[in-house]
Amino acid sequence: MRQVDLSRVEWRKSSLSSDDTDFVEVATVQAEHVAGTHKSDAADHLYLLRDSKHPDGPILVFTPGEWQAFMAGVKDGEFDDLT
DSSP states (O other): OOEEOGGGOOOBOOTTOOTTSOOEEEEEEEGGGEETOOTTTSOSEEEEEEETTOTTSOEEEEOHHHHHHHHHHHHTTTTSOOO
């Protein structure tokens, strides 16, 4: 599991989010701030994703290629019905 240096992370959320809704927050970090990641493993930056209701909970870490694939799936509705 990768350890993220959270002291350098600036989280962003959608402008459509409000305090009474569930949403996720996204951040980008330089790869050298993620323990266990080497430049050969990823590009110079990584994408982070977390649940805004549980900011101390798990964080998903994506390489740029993984992030592109994830976002394409979101846009195509791949995750709309996970039941």
